[in-house]
Amino acid sequence: MNKFLYAMGVTEWHLRASSDVTDEVFLLADAGQSLLQHPIVATVLALLGIAPEKCRVVAEVATGTNVLWSFGESTAHNATLSTPALASLQSDSEAKRVLWQQLWRHLDNIQ
DSSP states (O other): OHHHHHHTTOOOOOOOOGGGSOOOEEEEOSSOGGGGGSHHHHHHHHHHTOOGGGEEEESOOOTTOOEEEEESSOOSSOOSEEESOHHHHHHOHHHHHHHHHHHHHHHHHHO
16 A cells, blocks of 8 residues: 555655654753742743643753743743743742733633
C-alpha cells in the first residue's frame, strides 16, 4: 500500500518520539527554581494549565527562545507575561493588575 501512496506523491507521516519534542517552559528571572513555589507564580501557572515541573527558571535565554514570563525590567524578549521582579510584584497592586490583564488576554486567546 505504501508504494502506491508514494507513487501518488502522498507523504507518509510518522509521530516523533516524545524525546524529540521539548515541553520546557521558560521563566526569565534572576532567581532559582524556588520561584516556582511562590504563591503568585504557582497560581498563574495553574491558571495556564502548566505544571511547575515543565518550567525552567533561567537568567538569560538565546534569541528567539519563547519565554512565558519575564520578571524584572528586561523587555528584550517577547514574553507572554512581563512583570516587575517578584518582590515588587508582590507589594504593588498596580503591577498585579497589569499581570492580570496580560494573563486575561492570554487566557482569552486560548479559549
